Structures are given as C-alpha cells and as structure tokens.
Amino acid sequence: MESADLRAQIAGARRIVVKLGTSSLVDAAGAVSQAKIDRIVDAIEARIARGTDVIVVSSGAIAAGMGPLGLRTRPQDLATKQAAAAVGQIHLAQSWGRSFARYGRTIGQVLLTQADAGVRERARNAQRTIDRLRQIGAVPIVNENDTVATSEMRFGDNDRLSAIVATLISADALVLLSDVDGLYDRNPSHEGAMLIDEVRSGSDLDGVQAGDGGLFGTGGMAAKVSAARLATRGGVPVLLTATERIEEALGDAQVGTVFHTRPDRKLNAWKFWALYAADAEGVLRLDAGAVKAVTRGGTSLLAVGITGIEGDFHAGDIVEILGPDSEVIGRGEVAYNARELASMLGKHTDELDAQQRRPVVHADYLSNYASRL
Missing domain, CATH: 2.30.130.10 (PUA domain)
Structure with a gap:
C-alpha cells in the first residue's frame, strides 16, 4: 500500500484511538489548559460528526493534581505521584467533561493498569466497557491508573497503553499526538534533520540517530516509535504527528509519519495479548x-x-x-x-x-x- 492510500485509509477509519501526551494538555506553567483541551475536543467532535468512533488515551493526571495540592515541581517519589494522580484524575476528567459538554456529549473515564491488561478476563472486561461507552455515544477517556500502579504494574508509558488499547478494541487506526510533528532521522532541532514520511518495517529506521531526548530525538520519540510498531504488529496502522496539527491529523491525515501494518506478520488478538500484555x-x-x-x-x-x-x-x-x-x-x-x-x-x-x-x-x-x- 502506498503512503497516500494508507493516509486515506486513516482519514476514513471508523474507529480510532487518539493518544495525547501531557505536553499537549498543559500550559507554560505546567497546569492543565482548558483552552488546549477545548481545541482538541473541537477536532475530535469534527471527526465524530463524520461517523467515526473516537477513544481518547489521555496523559496528564499527575500534572492536573499538582496545582490543587500546591506542588511547584513534579513529584519524584511514588507516594506523592500517586497522591497527585488521585487528585488530578478528578480535575482532568472534569476538564474533558466540560469540554465535551459543549457538544452535549458525555465522557466515561476508564483507568487501567498493566495488571488489568495482563489477565485475559480483566482485559475483556475493559474491552466491553469501552465498546459499550462507544455504543451509547459516550467518549471513553482512558488513562493509566497512576493512583495504584507500581513499577511492576505499569504499562511504562501511555504510548504503549494506547497501542494495547487500540489492538484490544480492534481499532482501525491509532493517532499519536505530542509536541513533535513526526519522526525525523535525527533530533529535529539539528540542522538538516529530515522528516520520515512513512515506516514500513524496522529497516526504515536504519540510520535514525539518537537525539538528546532519547533514542529517536526529542519528545519521548523512542516510546512513540515503539508504540507505533507495537500497534502495527496487532494490525492497527498509526499516524504520528504534533497536537498542533490535530485538525489535519483527524482530517485528511496528510501530516506527520505513517506506520504501515504487515498483513503477512499480523498477530491474532490472542497472540498479541500473550506477547505484549499478559502476565x-x-x-x-x-x-x-x-x-x-x-x-x-x-x-x-x-x-x-x-x-x-x-x-x-x-x-x-x-x-x-x-x-x-x-x-x-x-x-x-x-x-x-x-x-x-x-x-x-x-x-x-x-x-x-x-x-x-x-x-x-x-x-x-x-x-x-x-x-x-
């Protein structure tokens, strides 16, 4: 499949997962920005109006809890992180709820840990909950349950969580949004850095240089590439771009980097779960x-x-x-x-x-x- 065909497929997908990082949701002071969430919801609602079911995977719970608790810097110890998440999950859900309420739409919060995905029956329960919310017109807002997750119970990041959710619910596409407008061959701040339009296999990543922010550059790009390849292994194509371009990403998908699936190497749902989610x-x-x-x-x-x-x-x-x-x-x-x-x-x-x-x-x-x- 050509890149243009895959982008058209993503643009017309009937069920998509949209993942948003914390940087996409907070202002310069690190507080959750209602204005940013409103813009995101406007784009999501435009996509829903075209007949697409949208599931949101949202980071930001810890950041949302810092202000109400009077924390000036992001906590480092587990107990304070969990406390901030406990407060922040409420405030973050309220922000999403207020924004979708402008369109008369209800949201449902789904909090997951690795343990939920790791046990087959619990994973099925999560799938049924998300599907039912979808069927009755509510938008599922999925996040890792930071209030109870320990290092042994974590997905590692919400990028990986979004890939597992996308495969779990048989999504037609996964849209990963962050502060970088696509995958570059080196740190995008370096002179001469070139955008990689598409990734068909691991060989397309040969020569991609490490940047200051991680294996593939800034903005946690290593985690996003890993999540994209994980989703495509489960048969879900991926679009990776910046939240600033969300209207285009959820419109004609003519932005960022697309990751192709490999039909000859697609795992069925059980094998994907056993390899990447099961305990x-x-x-x-x-x-x-x-x-x-x-x-x-x-x-x-x-x-x-x-x-x-x-x-x-x-x-x-x-x-x-x-x-x-x-x-x-x-x-x-x-x-x-x-x-x-x-x-x-x-x-x-x-x-x-x-x-x-x-x-x-x-x-x-x-x-x-x-x-x-």
Whole structure:
C-alpha cells in the first residue's frame, strides 16, 4: 500500500484511538489548559460528526493534581505521584467533561493498569466497557491508573497503553499526538534533520540517530516509535504527528509519519495479548533444536525440547519461553502445571504417560518474537 492510500485509509477509519501526551494538555506553567483541551475536543467532535468512533488515551493526571495540592515541581517519589494522580484524575476528567459538554456529549473515564491488561478476563472486561461507552455515544477517556500502579504494574508509558488499547478494541487506526510533528532521522532541532514520511518495517529506521531526548530525538520519540510498531504488529496502522496539527491529523491525515501494518506478520488478538500484555507466571527453557522448531511457526512445543522450568505456574497460565542462552523466544499457554511438567522434561512423547502426550504448548497458543517488525 502506498503512503497516500494508507493516509486515506486513516482519514476514513471508523474507529480510532487518539493518544495525547501531557505536553499537549498543559500550559507554560505546567497546569492543565482548558483552552488546549477545548481545541482538541473541537477536532475530535469534527471527526465524530463524520461517523467515526473516537477513544481518547489521555496523559496528564499527575500534572492536573499538582496545582490543587500546591506542588511547584513534579513529584519524584511514588507516594506523592500517586497522591497527585488521585487528585488530578478528578480535575482532568472534569476538564474533558466540560469540554465535551459543549457538544452535549458525555465522557466515561476508564483507568487501567498493566495488571488489568495482563489477565485475559480483566482485559475483556475493559474491552466491553469501552465498546459499550462507544455504543451509547459516550467518549471513553482512558488513562493509566497512576493512583495504584507500581513499577511492576505499569504499562511504562501511555504510548504503549494506547497501542494495547487500540489492538484490544480492534481499532482501525491509532493517532499519536505530542509536541513533535513526526519522526525525523535525527533530533529535529539539528540542522538538516529530515522528516520520515512513512515506516514500513524496522529497516526504515536504519540510520535514525539518537537525539538528546532519547533514542529517536526529542519528545519521548523512542516510546512513540515503539508504540507505533507495537500497534502495527496487532494490525492497527498509526499516524504520528504534533497536537498542533490535530485538525489535519483527524482530517485528511496528510501530516506527520505513517506506520504501515504487515498483513503477512499480523498477530491474532490472542497472540498479541500473550506477547505484549499478559502476565507471565513462569519460564520454560529450551534447547537449540526446540528453538528452531517453534520459531519456524506452526510447530507445537513438546517436552523433549525443554531443558528447565521456573515458577509455580498452573495449566492455562502464560509462560515466558527462553533459548539456551536465556534469549527471549516468545510466550505461550502451558498445558501442565509446574510440578507435572518437571517430571516430563527432555522426554520423547512415547516415553510419557498417555495423559501427558499432548503438547506442552500447542502451536495455536504459542507466539514467538522471531517475526517482529
């Protein structure tokens, strides 16, 4: 697909996720700006009027709580961050609510942690909530639940959260908005920096230079590129540009950088969830032969290729799969608990009891990283 065709596809998408960073929502003093939110909502409403369902992933809870709490600088310790988020989530939701109320529209707040996405039933519950809000005409405002999230329970950033949400709800496009108008081959403040119009695969990122703000330049660009590639792995195309260009981004999409999906490498919903959202309850270590077999695709994992296990997992849990040198191979749903599997390691199928002859991880429930973009 040509870049122009993908942009037309994004412009006509019927269900989109729009992610906004904190810098898009605050003023020069770091306080949430109602004027900025109003402009964003105006653009979103124009898109909704064209028949598109819009789900918003919004940062800014901690920033929104700083003013009411009298905090002059962003807190560094976890407890104060969580306290600021607890206050800020209310103020931020009120700001979104006031703005959408100008159009007679209701919002619904959806707060998620990694633990919510990591358990399949909880992920389904989140999906159903977002879908129902959509169906009854409310705009879902999704944010990470910073009031309870610890380092072990975090998505890492709202860019990643937006990619997971977009895939979870089968969005037709993800629009990532920040303070940079696209992906550049180097820090955009450097002379000669060139905008990259489209990304089809990882090879299109060869030669992209590190900038002062991170791997790909300023504005947390590394996280945005990672999130864009994650979304495309789940079959969701991405447009990356600046919030200042939101009208164009949600209009004809003739701005910023587009990230293409790879239909030949698209993961189904379960495999995407297992690889990128699920909580792993244990580890399986494989020999070189088993690694070769499972990375070819379509091959189930048998006990004979497993050299070791870690963790107290149960049948049906998601486990991490590692190679001989501890390299991460993929993830899968294990068919046995840890105790039973320990007695099966390294054995050929004909050496096992009849009830132990099914694969340890069936090919349908095994996803590997070998085909990452």
